[in-house]
Amino acid sequence: MLKYIIKRILLLIPILLGVSAIIFALKTVTPGDPARQILGNDATQEQIDAKREELGLNDPVVVQYVRYIGGVVRGDFGDSYRTGEPVLKEILPRLKTSGVITLGAVAIGAFLGIILGILSALKKYTWVDSLVLVISMFFQSVPEFVVGLVLIMVLAVNLHLLPTNGIENPLGYIMPMLCIGLPSIASYTRITRSSMLEVLGEDYIRTARAKGQTEHNITYHHALRNAMIPVAQSIGTSLGNSIGGGMVVETVFGVPGVGKYIVDSITQRNYPSILGGALIIAIVLVVINLLVDIAFVLIDPRLKTTIISGGASRKKSKPAAA
Amino acid sequence: MKLRNLASVGLAGVMALSMAACGNSSAPASGAATSNAAVAESGETQAEANAKAAGVLTANADPANTEVTDEAITIGLASEPSTLFPSGTGSTENEAQIVYGAITDTLVHKDQATGKLVPGLATEWKWTDDTHLQFTIRDGVTMGDGKALTADDVVYDVGVWTTASASTDTGRFIVGATKDDDTHVTIEYNVKAPAMVEMMSMTNFGIFSEAEVNAAGGAEGASKAPTFGSGKYKFKEWKHGEKIVLERNDNYWDSNWKGYYKTINLTFTNDAAAREMAVESGDSQVAYDMPVSQAATFKGSDAVSTVVYTFGQVAHLWYNMTGDHATKDLAMRQAIDKALDFDALAQVGTAGFGTPALGYFEDNSPYYNQTFTKEERAVDLDGAKKILEDAGIATDGSVELDILGMQDTAAVYTVIQENLSKIGIKVNIETVDTPTFVQDAFGGNYDLIMVGEYTAERYPTLIPFLQKATVDSGFVIGGPKITTPEIDAAITKLIEEKDTGKAKEEAGALEQTMKDQMIVSNLYPEMKAVITGTDIKGYTTRERGFMDITNFYKKA
Numbered sequence: 001m002l003k004y005i006i007k008r009i010l011l012l013i014p015i016l017l018g019v020s021a022i023i024f025a026l027k028t029v030t031p032g033d034p035a036r037q038i039l040g041n042d043a044t045q046e047q048i049d050a051k052r053e054e055l056g057l058n059d060p061v062v063v064q065y066v067r068y069i070g071g072v073v074r075g076d077f078g079d080s081y082r083t084g085e086p087v088l089k090e091i092l093p094r095l096k097t098s099g100v101i102t103l104g105a106v107a108i109g110a111f112l113g114i115i116l117g118i119l120s121a122l123k124k125y126t127w128v129d130s131l132v133l134v135i136s137m138f139f140q141s142v143p144e145f146v147v148g149l150v151l152i153m154v155l156a157v158n159l160h161l162l163p164t165n166g167i168e169n170p171l172g173y174i175m176p177m178l179c180i181g182l183p184s185i186a187s188y189t190r191i192t193r194s195s196m197l198e199v200l201g202e203d204y205i206r207t208a209r210a211k212g213q214t215e216h217n218i219t220y221h222h223a224l225r226n227a228m229i230p231v232a233q234s235i236g237t238s239l240g241n242s243i244g245g246g247m248v249v250e251t252v253f254g255v256p257g258v259g260k261y262i263v264d265s266i267t268q269r270n271y272p273s274i275l276g277g278a279l280i281i282a283i284v285l286v287v288i289n290l291l292v293d294i295a296f297v298l299i300d301p302r303l304k305t306t307i308i309s310g311g312a313s314r315k316k317s318k319p320a321a322a
Numbered sequence: 323m324k325l326r327n328l329a330s331v332g333l334a335g336v337m338a339l340s341m342a343a344c345g346n347s348s349a350p351a352s353g354a355a356t357s358n359a360a361v362a363e364s365g366e367t368q369a370e371a372n373a374k375a376a377g378v379l380t381a382n383a384d385p386a387n388t389e390v391t392d393e394a395i396t397i398g399l400a401s402e403p404s405t406l407f408p409s410g411t412g413s414t415e416n417e418a419q420i421v422y423g424a425i426t427d428t429l430v431h432k433d434q435a436t437g438k439l440v441p442g443l444a445t446e447w448k449w450t451d452d453t454h455l456q457f458t459i460r461d462g463v464t465m466g467d468g469k470a471l472t473a474d475d476v477v478y479d480v481g482v483w484t485t486a487s488a489s490t491d492t493g494r495f496i497v498g499a500t501k502d503d504d505t506h507v508t509i510e511y512n513v514k515a516p517a518m519v520e521m522m523s524m525t526n527f528g529i530f531s532e533a534e535v536n537a538a539g540g541a542e543g544a545s546k547a548p549t550f551g552s553g554k555y556k557f558k559e560w561k562h563g564e565k566i567v568l569e570r571n572d573n574y575w576d577s578n579w580k581g582y583y584k585t586i587n588l589t590f591t592n593d594a595a596a597r598e599m600a601v602e603s604g605d606s607q608v609a610y611d612m613p614v615s616q617a618a619t620f621k622g623s624d625a626v627s628t629v630v631y632t633f634g635q636v637a638h639l640w641y642n643m644t645g646d647h648a649t650k651d652l653a654m655r656q657a658i659d660k661a662l663d664f665d666a667l668a669q670v671g672t673a674g675f676g677t678p679a680l681g682y683f684e685d686n687s688p689y690y691n692q693t694f695t696k697e698e699r700a701v702d703l704d705g706a707k708k709i710l711e712d713a714g715i716a717t718d719g720s721v722e723l724d725i726l727g728m729q730d731t732a733a734v735y736t737v738i739q740e741n742l743s744k745i746g747i748k749v750n751i752e753t754v755d756t757p758t759f760v761q762d763a764f765g766g767n768y769d770l771i772m773v774g775e776y777t778a779e780r781y782p783t784l785i786p787f788l789q790k791a792t793v794d795s796g797f798v799i800g801g802p803k804i805t806t807p808e809i810d811a812a813i814t815k816l817i818e819e820k821d822t823g824k825a826k827e828e829a830g831a832l833e834q835t836m837k838d839q840m841i842v843s844n845l846y847p848e849m850k851a852v853i854t855g856t857d858i859k860g861y862t863t864r865e866r867g868f869m870d871i872t873n874f875y876k877k878a
Contacts, residue, residue: 033761039489047489082404084542094563149595157603164600165398165591168564254398254591256563263592264401267755 078272087276098257108181113188121196136186165254236292387875394585426528426551582875617851633867634778653713691830717746
């Protein structure tokens with residue numbers, strides 16, 4: 001097990017290097033001189049040249065990249081061109097905000113998606129099934145910013161239930177959570193529905209019915225528990241994906257999260273912040289995925305057996321079972 | 323509501339009648355001049371008069387507040403400033419200046435309604451020669467740390483401006499300052515420009531003391547927590563990413579000023595629609611920096627009020643006259659100018675409030691001259707084609723021009739593209755974001771570029787694209803412009819002229835040269851828009867139309 005974890009951690013290194021290289025390469029081809037960005041439009045060419053030298057922008061791109069990665073390894077993601085503050089110091093509190101919204105969004109999406117998925121599976125091929133499909137597809141199809149503006153219009157402007165923007169009031173978290181969470185309903189619904197249908201067709205469910213178990217017991221005690229494994233895996237993956245997916249939502253709702261930080265940095269050509277933000281999101285994403293995978297290995301004995309035996313047990317057990 | 327609509331219709335009717343009356347005169351051009359003169363007399367631009375007639379509010383129009391309360395106001399800005407000490411960190415961000423203008427005070431104030439200068443932290447000022455301006459420092463001004471403002475503070479501030487902001491307009495025209503005695507300070511400038519007095523009313527010339535800045539942790543600390551100044555409001559808190567909080571300065575020296583709101587909260591929401599909806603819901607009271615076209619859709623709304631105003635800036639279309647650019651040819655420039663539909667451009671650029679600019683300066687500027695008649699601004703496709711044909715320029719679409727612009731004005735470029743297609747010129751539009759625009763514009767690889775210029779005053783930066791100093795330095799948006807020693811000398815003379823009447827004449831002569839050589843096409847007055855709660859009054863501005871956040875109050 002430990003060997004598996006170490007192997008997975010080591011695999012993160014090339015992944016993160018690849019991500020950072022791509023982001024860094026994008027920076028080099030994007031128009032806009034960072035030195036002019038820092039000094040402003042009134043700066044003379046001499047001042048700009050001196051700043052470029054100071055920032056090492058005249059060095060070959062590879063040298064710049066290696067220098068940057070060296071800093072990242074030491075926890076130095078560079079300083080924001082705009083504020084002069086270390087990027088990491090600016091991002092960490094925003095990461096917490098984005099994390100809270102992500103957790104809430106995934107919880108909302110998963111909760112509603114699972115309920116609709118169960119309903120859909122139990123009422124398969126009926127009008128209820130179709131309605132659930134339409135509802136879930138609707139939220140998936142409408143762009144997040146449209147959902148956001150509609151939510152503001154309904155919940156804040158007309159009903160005065162929630163604040164329009166900001167998170168000073170804790171209620172301010174709700175609409176961004178809904179906005180990110182609602183589009184994910186469709187995927188949770190689909191996974192839950194198919195998983196439930198698969199499980200409901202298993203022999204042990206038939207056996208339970210034959211033994212006179214109530215439908216409620218069969219559905220919620222026998223079927224649902226087993227059907228939730230792929231859904232739980234999907235939730236884990238969503239956690240990682242959603243943390244960087246709130247750029248539009250955080251911008252619409254004025255939420256000081258990582259997404260808004262990156263959007264602001266892009267419009268300001270604030271390269272250290274863009275690089276740092278994107279890289280930190282990438283790190284969070286791969287770490288969450290790693291933790292989810294490890295958690296499932298620990299939870300699911302079948303996976304544990306497979307990993308410890310290097311995948312051999314399943315191959316061996318098949319002929320035996322046959 | 324009905325009454326307001328009725329009044330609007332009435333006003334519009336009166337306006338239409340007056341314009342029709344002007345149109346009956348023998349010279350239509352003088353009719354336009356009469357209309358503009360009337361507008362100038364009222365202190366409004368034509369665009370603001372149009373906005374008023376359409377039932378939209380304008381800036382600096384409400385009487386001053388007289389009530390003091392413990393209430394709070396929330397103002398939605400589009401973005402968060404990076405510093406709250408712009409003049410100490412060399413920043414020129416709009417948002418930073420909005421906050422800075424509330425927490426610091428300037429030596430001179432400008433009454434935005436009348437355009438007149440009034441005493442601020444200086445009770446008097448006088449030019450001792452062409453480049454030395456002496457200020458008499460006001461007694462009884464209490465700074466943020468409770469100490470009195472001194473002449474030494476002003477001398478220190480000038481030192482900060484000339485070092486920290488040496489490359490911006492804040493510091494680059496100032497040589498230094500000397501303390502003449504305990505109440506007098508003389509500032510020396512490196513240019514002759516009477517408008518430098520007015521420039522001292524700009525927010526970046528806010529006064530602070532050395533002790534306060536040091537106590538705040540120097541420029542670095544003060545940029546995050548500017549616990550200094552003697553402005554109408556004091557800095558209280560900056561929750562990064564969320565809000566900036568200011569509190570009323572009850573020790574403000576001017577007892578005539580009454581701050582209605584005890585607390586000002588400034589929040590940051592990029593999305594204009596979200597900023598507006600925050601006002602509609604009552605979460606905030608002001609949504610600043612709205613696109614005019616978007617704000618105009620709320621005209622007549624019962625939920626919010628729309629404020630639309632000009633800010634001394636005219637949108638100009640510049641021609642690249644260098645190298646092998648097609649626009650180097652005078653005939654090409656003249657043909658383009660004739661083919662442009664200035665009415666349509668003004669309609670699109672100002673959401674219908676503005677009319678075509680008939681001069682380089684804004685129409686209520688003291689230096690405004692009507693250089694073009696309304697007839698000259700009418701579309702003349704035949705005339706344009708004839709000029710091109712006489713000059714041997716193809717009109718079969720083989721001539722292509724590149725236009726560089728920013729995304730928010732893409733609609734205007736589309737009008738230009740459509741206009742020029744009618745005379746067989748193809749226009750390629752490249753719209754980019756601000757940093758890319760600035761970067762690309764310096765390269766000069768474009769034929770047409772739209773850049774507005776602040777023309778309400780004769781600062782040393784006036785008409786920078788034709789000043790030899792800026793042309794030589796390479797700081798010319800859209801690449802190197804053409805200038806001549808005569809044009810450069812005319813601009814210098816205009817800046818240095820002490821007499822306003824003569825300056826107007828000189829501006830007129832210069833504009834005629836620019837017209838004859840068709841260096842630039844004047845498009846329309848640029849406008850700003852703000853959405854406020856229906857019960858909010860007192861929307862006032864600072865220089866260049868920046869919002870002054872200190873004068874809001876509620877309707878009685």
